[in-house]
Amino acid sequence: MSEVTDLAADLAASSDPDLIRLLEARPDLLAGASDIAALAARALSRLSLQRALETLDRPHLGVLEATVVLAELGDGAPVTSETLAAALPGVPTAVLTALIADLSALRLLSTTGAGSAAVRPASALTDALGLHPAGLGRSLARLVAGSPAATAIRQRVPAARVAGGPTAVADLRALLATAPAGTAELLDRFRSTPVAELRNATRPPGPADTDPSDPVAWLLHHGILVPIGGDHVELPREAGLAARHGAVHPRLPLDPPSADGARVPDAVRDNAALAAIGECLRLLTVLHEETDRRPLATLRAGGVGVRELRRVARTLGVDEAAAGVLIELAAVIGLLVPDESHPEHRAVTAPAWLDAPRAEQWTLLAAAWRASRRVPALAGTTRPDGATVAPLSAEAGRPDAAAARERLLTTLADLATERPGAALTDDVLRERVAWRWPRSSARLLPLVPAVLTEARMLGLTGASALTGAGERIAVGDDAGATARLGAVLPPPVETVLLQADLTAVAPGPLSREAARTLASMADREGRGPAEQYRFSAASVQRALDGGQDAPALLARLRRLSPGPLPQPLVYLVEDTAARSGRVRIGAAAGYVSVTDPAELDALLALADGPGTDRLRLRRLAPTVAVSALAPESLRAELARAGVHSTREGTLPPEDAGTGPAGDPAPGPEAEPDSEPEPASAAAEFVAALRRRAADPPRPGRPDPETATLLDLHLIRAATRDGQALTVVTVDATGNQRRDVLVPLSVTGGRLRAFDPHRDAERVISLPRIVEVLPA
Template sequence: SRHSYLPLETLHEALGPYPAGLGRPLAMLVQQYPEYGERIRTGLERLYASAVPRPTGLPAGSGPATELARVLEGSWDAVLAAVPEKAPDLLGKLAASPVGSAKAGAASGTVTPIEWLLENGLLIRLDANHVELPREVGIAARGGLIIPSLPVTPPEPRLNSVRVSLRDNAAFGAVAETLRLVTELLAAAQSEPIATLRTGGVGVREVRRLADSLRVDREQVVWLLELAALARLIALDPDSSRWTAAASGSWHLSERHEQWLQLVRAWLDAERAPSLVGGRLPSGSTVNPLSSEASRTDAPAVRRRALSAALAISTEAANDDGRACVLDASSLIERLTWQQPRLRRRFSRLVPGMVVEMGHLGLLGSGALTDLGGAVAEDRFDDAVEALRDALPEPLTHFMLQADLTAVAPGYLEPQVARELALLASAEGQGPATVYRFSAQSVRRALDTGQDAAAILAFLEKHSATNVPQPLRYLVEDTAARYGSLRVGPAFSYVRSDDDAALTALLADPAAAALGLVRLAPTVVTAQATPAELASALRELGYSPALEGGAEVRQPIRSAGSTPSSSAVRTNPWVLTEEDLEAQMKVLRGSARPGPGGGAESEAMIGLETLRTAIRTKRAVRMGFADSSGNSTRQVFVPLSVHAGRVRVFDPENETERVISVHRIMDVETVEGASTDA
């Protein structure tokens, strides 16, 4: 029998496409991109014209790649002197990570540093959006070292300091503000669930609406959404595709230190990076809040390493003068890179956002590590909770009413009081000392929940530190007096009869309770059923109704041998056809899928296996997927890698690399007879 073998790529997968963070060799790039050799020749002539010495002792028949490698090895300082002003900084960045984003711009009168490097062969363009630094250029930029040397002792950052009292005030204030905003976000999600986009995540319009509702900027709304989702305080309803408050009752009943602990634990263990929201994907689209593109399986490990590094730096710089050292992202990145040099790119991408998040959670205060942060870094959560419980003031149960129809909360209100006050008045401004303004609309909002003027005034008198002003009392009483002059309710049909006794008997019949009957007048009753359904149900009960308007009565379905019974009122008597039954039986037998989601799990596994096989055999695939607009698209790609729910592919038509989320892929098939070395 004929056997086929696939290469074992364990070493390649372990090292990645760019071992030690270096690009591919010049000789390989020249072989794969023949036009690149001509660029190298042109660049060498320009370098020689700029006083860069020619190499000697080149072997006969040496190509441009060998000649450029010899120049870089022996005359790197002279090459740096010949490049444009900002080009050395660019080379230094690419020396740590060889592939960078650089869109091909339109021709202009000036040559940018990146264009100069491309024209002279020190950099190669992979596609319209990416460039690569060759291996020999990267080694030269690292000072001739494959792995840059690191000091034996950790680097000593230049740190400022802040008074411990200011640090603690800033940290505890940030904790109180975060808890208050999360509570307001849950209330907003409860009253109006947060809509999602067809492609996943929350759109700009919803973020703007929440920013106006919470009176914060959009960046803070993104952080609050991600934090609430991480703590499972909001959940995605699969039926409506909207995020709504989940388990908000337990949140409101918890003490503030317990709420803080719930948020911190969720943040520490979350495999997401909220700071990536708003960034650009290789495809050019933006990462939306609560979308899968912000997932990072390495985020928990990086958070704990950042906290440990912050604790180590703070301990080394500690003194007894009542001041604490102020940390910044660059100091943490230097320390983390010294510990794990290969992860520098990962730290540079994730740590700056995590530093900001630590400040929101009180782990940092004014940039300095707090006692809360130190306890969390050492997994001493009980000590952290105890310190926070002692530091935060007790919640208030009172507020101050003013004659201008406003109420001032001088601090953090007890959650139940805050919810009731937010129902009666609209909050203005932000912060712990919030101002609430009463209006006829806000009072009607409370009346809609079933309250009356007496209950509202009783609440105000109980929790107000001042007397209820007369203008506010008049507003509540006058709004309640005018409330309900017109009443609106649902009704689908009605029953009218001159026989008052017959309608009274119908309303008293327990079997008619499912119809939702409401008496509006002595001779009129409304129902929560359509006219046809109501007539069928009444006939089941032994009545003989007449339909007005010529509506058709549809008889309810009965099983064989059944008889009409007053205890079986059917308010939805639809008739099933033979076609409906056959279609349902096909679904149950597995010969038909109920919809696009049918068999999704097995199809996803088959698609991933097809992609992995195509990667090993270097074959192209035809992929069907949903684009950023939700439209179905089919296109031929060359898959390069599959990792963390994302597929990196090469688009041969546009000569660009793309990253596609696995959940957007609908089907994958290998293109027969097509292979590539991409």
């Protein structure tokens, strides 16, 4: 427990700014540590260390790997700065000192000795880094102990070499100098991984296997390659270091890969991005309108089927891959929602997003995409089993999509800052991600093509270069993105060209009001920024059914047209209106009946007054009017206006679960929880720790959370060192039991331990453990 105690003392002696910087760099430590001791135990846990490793770039990770390898090689002794510098020959002294300081600030390394001349890694880093840090294998002693050919290796290899350590590295370096030709090239294949496939690796050696001119036979004979299974061998850590001439990282890349692609002119970039933004917003609007007319059918197993996807692609005028991305984006922004009673997705009625300004529309869409757990570009791709990922299916989502997308966007922003206007291709982003996030690259790299595709369709990039608004989105500055985009977006078009062939052509993106006016009385045709609408008897009838009459429709069209209306269009509206309206129907939920027509006139004047029409009245007779409000709601609005009313029992009572037209009443929009800033959260956490430390000491064991963390750390330390512990457990009836056990492993919430008194293994659930003490 000394390591936890030492770190707790170090944290207690640290300044508040130092602790705040630590918590900002390792935010997982904010998860409920109640005091300094618990914070120290949590910081040294394997899970927290693994999360910290995922934030390191290649230079910091390389220094940490070298320190862990050298510490294990020296049986846990501190690593001096001279030894560490020799293991990293390409790193200047000043750079190495700065990297060590950064790792010490993260409490991944602790300095020891006078003048901080040596460092010691956190003990759990051995487990957190895995079996093969820096691409080196396990120690020779550990490999030989578990090898099927252990007996034969001990007979051929000197005992001092099998014991491992720095002496074995020097011995193997001298031995490799006498290796046959081709051995160096063969060992170079083990630079990235120490494991290789070798047929019949554990077979008994024959005369051919002792051929001194065969590199493989020579390496097996001298124990430089150790069989670990029937068809695999592993290069021990000491042999790997000897092959690298004692260096853990002979060539550690200190500088990030640069964006060497061609530079895109600003005008080309912005024009391409603006075109993509306009097209994306237009297609999402069209998709919402089409889905409002015909819901999007989904498979019972989940996702949009191939036929439905092809129908949507034809309607939008795009290919199936783009249609899948647009469907996913529409669901992300909330334009489409699943129907609980039918296997389909429906359009949300009058979403606020459609009425927002175009710059704000785009920012809301990009921000929702940035925080989404969906990966829209995965729709239409092929899974490893050969199946195709359907839009809106579970396979198009990933729990870590938001975190992975945030790191990729951060990388894009860094590249754009270093070289503005550079083309950020797939290869450029992959190289930078592998350098900046080496421990997370296995998860991030498969998402690179998807993120670049989505960024291009959203208009974050233009001609593969990140735009100014895209850079603001990448760093989370939504207000800045809206301002930058609003400054370059062309204003919406308020007028259209009405032609004699009953078509209307918009020379650019229409304002929301103009688009709504045209969509109510015409059908959209064509594609592209110059939208085209066509008038027909059916489309005009649709507008008339919505409550408009011919004069009102013509008046609205005159406001849209810069010139006089074409005569064929006027005839079409008037003739359609003359044939319709003979039998009219409508919806009403309540009515008002008065004795004097003047009273009804007063109520209608009240409804038509300033502000919102809360009564929603419509006169049917001199003393009768209907309302879209249900009786109880209408009575409440009249009472609010100072009008006393009497409820009649001829209408059914209002259904509290439905609105005026029988649709489900929308619930109140839940405001998103505002998360505190990382700096303020860390400052509050440090202040709470200081207050807890100022309290008088409590006797006995610490609080349960701290005790659990300390016990778990003690178990893991004993597992690594092979030491016995006194473990106090409790059974289902509450009876305590005290045993002396040798921990073997801790996985899945269970402790596997050896009981020397019974000469048997035991498996204990961690919640059953009450206390752990040294034996």
